[in-house]
Amino acid sequence: MKLALVATLLFSNSALGAPAHNEQTALLAGSGAPPNYEPDQARLPQFDANPQDRANAVAVRKAGFTYGPSLVGEAAPFPNGTLGNARAKADYDDWSIDRKDMDGRVLADIQIIAQAIQKNGGLKSWKDYETILYDGQLQHSNPRGTAPGMISNATQDLLFSMERLSEHPHAVRRVSPLEPLPFPLDDAITSKIVGHKTSLESLRKSDSLFIVDHSYQAKYNVSTVVKRYPVACSAYFFIHPDTHDFLPLAIRTNVESDLTYTPLDTPNDWLLAKMFFNANDMFFAQMFHLVIAHDVTEAVHQAALHTLSENHPIMVMLERLMIQAYSSRPVAEELCFNHGGHWDQLMVFSQSGARQFITDHWPKDGKFQGGYLENDLKTRGLTDENGKILFKSFPFFDDAKAIRDSYKVFFTSFIDSYYKSEEEVWGDFEVSNWFIEAATKAKVLDFPRRDQICKKTLIEVLTHFAFATSVSHHSTNGAAPITSGTLPFHIPAVYQQIPKEKGVTDLMPYLPDVTTALHYLGFMASFNRPSYSDQGRTLEQIFDDKVSLDRFNAQTKNASQFFYQDMHNLSQQVRSRKFDSHGMSQGSPFIYRTLDPAYIPFFCAV
Numbered sequence: 001m002k003l004a005l006v007a008t009l010l011f012s013n014s015a016l017g018a019p020a021h022n023e024q025t026a027l028l029a030g031s032g033a034p035p036n037y038e039p040d041q042a043r044l045p046q047f048d049a050n051p052q053d054r055a056n057a058v059a060v061r062k063a064g065f066t067y068g069p070s071l072v073g074e075a076a077p078f079p080n081g082t083l084g085n086a087r088a089k090a091d092y093d094d095w096s097i098d099r100k101d102m103d104g105r106v107l108a109d110i111q112i113i114a115q116a117i118q119k120n121g122g123l124k125s126w127k128d129y130e131t132i133l134y135d136g137q138l139q140h141s142n143p144r145g146t147a148p149g150m151i152s153n154a155t156q157d158l159l160f161s162m163e164r165l166s167e168h169p170h171a172v173r174r175v176s177p178l179e180p181l182p183f184p185l186d187d188a189i190t191s192k193i194v195g196h197k198t199s200l201e202s203l204r205k206s207d208s209l210f211i212v213d214h215s216y217q218a219k220y221n222v223s224t225v226v227k228r229y230p231v232a233c234s235a236y237f238f239i240h241p242d243t244h245d246f247l248p249l250a251i252r253t254n255v256e257s258d259l260t261y262t263p264l265d266t267p268n269d270w271l272l273a274k275m276f277f278n279a280n281d282m283f284f285a286q287m288f289h290l291v292i293a294h295d296v297t298e299a300v301h302q303a304a305l306h307t308l309s310e311n312h313p314i315m316v317m318l319e320r321l322m323i324q325a326y327s328s329r330p331v332a333e334e335l336c337f338n339h340g341g342h343w344d345q346l347m348v349f350s351q352s353g354a355r356q357f358i359t360d361h362w363p364k365d366g367k368f369q370g371g372y373l374e375n376d377l378k379t380r381g382l383t384d385e386n387g388k389i390l391f392k393s394f395p396f397f398d399d400a401k402a403i404r405d406s407y408k409v410f411f412t413s414f415i416d417s418y419y420k421s422e423e424e425v426w427g428d429f430e431v432s433n434w435f436i437e438a439a440t441k442a443k444v445l446d447f448p449r450r451d452q453i454c455k456k457t458l459i460e461v462l463t464h465f466a467f468a469t470s471v472s473h474h475s476t477n478g479a480a481p482i483t484s485g486t487l488p489f490h491i492p493a494v495y496q497q498i499p500k501e502k503g504v505t506d507l508m509p510y511l512p513d514v515t516t517a518l519h520y521l522g523f524m525a526s527f528n529r530p531s532y533s534d535q536g537r538t539l540e541q542i543f544d545d546k547v548s549l550d551r552f553n554a555q556t557k558n559a560s561q562f563f564y565q566d567m568h569n570l571s572q573q574v575r576s577r578k579f580d581s582h583g584m585s586q587g588s589p590f591i592y593r594t595l596d597p598a599y600i601p602f603f604c605a606v
Contacts, residue, residue: 040311040550040551041311041551041553042311042312042313042315042316042418042551042552042553043311043312043313044312044313044418044419044424044427044428044430045309045312045428045429045430046424046427046428046429048309048311054309054311057309057310058307058308058309058430061083061305061306061310062305062306062307063081064081064082064083064084065079065080065081065083065084065087065302065305065306066079066080066081066084067079067080067302067441067442068080068081068084070295071329071330071332071333072290072329072332072333072337072354072355072358073290073354073355073356073357073358073359073362074358074359074362075290075291075295075358075359075362075366076294076295076296076298076299076302076362076366076442076443076444077299077302077442077443078298078326078329079302079305079326087326088326088327088330091323091324091325091326091327092326092327092330092331094323094324094327095324095327095328095331095606098324098529098605101531102141102525102526102528102529103526104140105140105141105525105530106140106141106522106525106526107522108140108141109137109138109139109140109141109142109522109525110518110521110522112137113132113133113137113138113518113521114518116132116137117132117514117518120132122514123511123513123514123517124508125508126488126507126508126511129487129488129511129517130151130152130154130487130488133487133517133521134146134151134486138482138521138525141482141522141525141526141528141530142482142525142528142530143530144530144599146482146483146486147483147590147591147592147593147594148579148590148591149579149583149585149588149589149590149591150483150486150590151486151489153583153589153590154486154489155267155271155489156589157247157248157263158245158247158588158589159588159589159590160248160274161237161245161246161247161248162246162393162395162587162588162589162590163484164210164212164237164246165246165391165393165394165395165396165397165588166395166396166586166588166592166594167396167475167480167483167484167592167594168281168284168285168476168484169394169396169397169475170284170285170288170292170475170476171212171213171214171281171284171285171288172210172211172212172237172380172382173210173211173212173380173381173382174207174209174210174211174380174381174382174390175200175204175209175210175211175236175381176381177204177205181200181201181204182211182213182215182234182236183234183236183250183252183260184200185200185236185249185250185260185262187199187200189250189262189264190203190249192264193249193250193262193263193264194238194240194241194249195240195242196241196242198241200236203238206241207239207381207384207390208238208239208241209236209237209238209249210236210237210238210239210246211234211235211236211237212234212235212237212277212281213234213235214232214233214234214277214280214281214283214284215232215233215234215252215254216232216360217230217231217232217280217283217284217348217349217353217357218230218232218254218255219356220349220350220352220353220354220356220357221349221350221352221353221356222348222349222350222353223343223344223345223349223350223351225340225344225345225350226344226345226346226493226516227495228348228493228494228495229493229494229495229496229497229498230255230348230349230494231253231254231255231276231277231279231280231348231494231498232253232254232255232280233251233252233253233254233273233276233277233280234251234252234254235248235249235250235251235252235277236248236249236250236251237249239390239391244391244392245392245587246391246392246393246587248263248274249262249263250262251273251274251276251277253273253276253498255498256497256498256499256500257498257499257500257501259273259499259501259502261273261502265502266502266503266504268504268505268506268507269502269503269504271489271507272499272504272507272510274489275488275489275490275491275494275507275510276494276498278489278490278491279347279348279491279492279493279494280348282347282348282481282484282485282490282492283347283348283349283353283354283357283492284357285476285477285480285484286347286476286477286481287354287357287358287361288357288361288365288476289472289473289476289477290328290329290332290358291358291361291362291365291366292365292366292371292468292472292476293468293469293472293473293476293477293604294325294328294329294473294604295358295362295366296366296368296371296444296468296472297321297322297325297465297468297469297604298325298326298329299438299442299443299444300318300368300438300442300444300447300461300465301318301322301325302442303434303437303438303441303442303444304318304434304438306433306437306441306442307430307433307434307436307437308430308431308434309430311551312430312431313414313418313551313552313553313556314431314434314458314462316548316551316552317414317462318465319548320542320545320548321465321466321469321602321603322469322603323537323603323605324603324604324605324606325603325604327606328604328606331606332606336351336354337351337354337355338351339351342523345516345519346492346493346516346519346520346523347492347493348492348493348494362445363445366445367445367446368444368445368446368447368448368461368464369446369447369448369460369464370445370446371464371468371472372460372464373397373400373401373404373467374387377389377397382394392587393586393587393588395586395587395588395592396475396592396595398586399570399574399592399594399595400467400471400475400595402566402570403467403470403471403539403567403570403595403597404463404467404471406563406566406567406570407462407463407466407467407563408459408463409559409562409563409566410559410560410562410563411458411459411462411463411466412459413555413556413558413559414462414552414555414556414559415455415458415459415462416455416555417553417555417556417559418553419455419458422454422455425453425454425455425458426453431453431458432450432453435447435448435449435450435453436450447461448460448461466602469602469603469604470539470600470601470602470603471595473604473605474594474595474600474601475594475595477527477604477606478527478528478529478600478601478605479527479528479529479594479596479599479600480527480594481523481524481527482524482525482527482528483594484594485520485524486524487511487512487517487520487521488507488511491510491511491512492512492520493512494510495509495510495511495512495513495516496509496510527606529601529605532599532601532605533598533599537601537602537603537605538597538598538599538600538601538602539567539597539598539600539601539602540564540567540568540571540597540598541564541602542560542563542564542567542602543557543560543563543564567597567598568597568598570596570597571596571597571598571599574593574595574596574597575593575596575598577591577592577593578591579591
């Protein structure tokens with residue numbers, strides 16, 4: 001039996017210029033700079049005792065970090081230049097240490113599973129995929145196991161729909177009153193599914209009709225490395241008028257005979273349609289995370305490298321959040337989106353389709369302020385006119401908001417401790433240069449304007465930056481794929497011709513073969529970082545780095561303790577979740593725990 005093992009994915013002046021040396025000195029003279037100057041202590045530029053040295057250091061950084069072409073599609077620039085190339089190499093070398101650890105863990109697990117498959121004579125049934133691949137397996141690479149209920153309840157409609165509000169929360173949106181209906185569905189069928197006389201229009205008018213539309217994927221190329229068949233599904237979901245459960249209504253394939261499936265079809269046909277959809281949604285999630293996490297934060301950080309001194313408190317904070325940051329896209333180019341790489345071998349669409357996705361989605365989904373949690377939900381129609389969530393249960397939002405709110409409290413204390421007044425914010429020429437650089441040369445989309453700089457804006461920017469490196473990243477990548485990518489329900493691609501008519505009796509031909517299943521399982525497991533909690537690299541432990549923390553003032557150190565306690569409490573809450581007497585947790589037949597702060601990293605770990 002062939003064993004396919006996956007390798008883990010698998011600072012200076014802006015155009016306006018900084019104030020001249022005499023202007024910096026004048027600012028410093030009126031600042032009440034501390035008499036005991038500590039060179040490594042983070043401080044604002046107008047309060048620095050050595051302004052010329054600071055300006056010179058920023059100039060060196062700016063010269064050494066240049067903007068190079070984007071990697072993986074056309075999105076954020078990638079750093080070039082002497083310092084930029086050195087930074088990327090250092091980050092890659094740092095990542096390689098983690099890769100070696102995870103490769104060893106994955107290999108140990110895959111060898112055990114391969115032996116079990118061989119003993120069983122292959123993967124001969126749906127149950128074989130569930131038990132042989134996951135039941136007590138992956139002890140090295142995923143020791144906490146798969147989320148309870150995710151496999152045992154995989155065929156339930158409520159699990160399928162609630163995944164859209166937890167494991168895959170970024171594609172669902174409400175069908176707007178102003179848009180054409182994405183696809184038709186007979187009123188009689190709609191009424192029978194809902195249990196009330198209703199229609200798509202009546203569901204839309206009551207703010208109860210939602211869509212996840214991956215029809216755009218039909219234009220992407222399919223690799224010929226491994227034979228598979230493309231789908232580009234659109235799916236309707238609705239809020240039930242009686243139970244208020246979020247449920248699936250219909251799935252359209254948008255390929256071949258363009259069949260529309262519903263819960264009224266045979267169990268095999270309906271289950272197959274949900275599997276088709278999952279292949280599209282996994283492709284979306286993995287590509288989308290590059291846009292909203294890696295590309296967005298790298299662009300903002302590169303602007304900071306050109307404009308903020310390494311002694312600026314904001315720069316110290318950004319550097320802490322950007323560990324290994326510039327390893328991600330080179331790793332992706334080397335292992336995932338290279339010809340014959342993981343995407344060509346595994347995913348529903350090839351590496352060229354992946355690159356096209358990034359190019360297509362960056363202008364819309366790479367918007368910085370548009371990515372703020374409530375802004376994003378409002379844009380997608382998931383809140384009402386008062387900002388209230390439309391669903392009776394939204395597990396992703398619950399945890400994401402708790403983390404975001406704690407970040408906001410922390411960064412409020414952080415900014416207030418360094419800027420005693422708005423005048424001190426306006427006097428920070430490095431931050432002014434940073435905002436100009438971000439919006440121009442770094443090409444950060446929808447970044448706040450220079451004339452919007454104030455304490456509130458800085459708090460929002462830092463809060464979302466930290467949110468992007470943690471929540472945005474790990475809700476889609478990181479610890480998520482090992483749960484949201486479980487076989488056989490969550491197939492990465494379709495391995496049998498798409499049916500031209502309904503009436504499928506055997507689902508096995510649509511599942512990956514043993515070699516592909518092992519490859520995919522190892523690939524999903526490789527995103528995990530189970531050792532990070534012992535290494536002080538989880539979200540809960542973000543401020544455990546004494547080198548960085550010692551550079552901050554007392555108020556920031558104190559605020560970091562409150563942040564730790566918030567994350568610790570949230571982690572305890574996540575880990576205490578159980579099924580109720582109805583077999584539900586947060587309204588779902590599986591336990592959502594992806595954003596556990598004591599498990600996920602605080603940075604974009606790949």
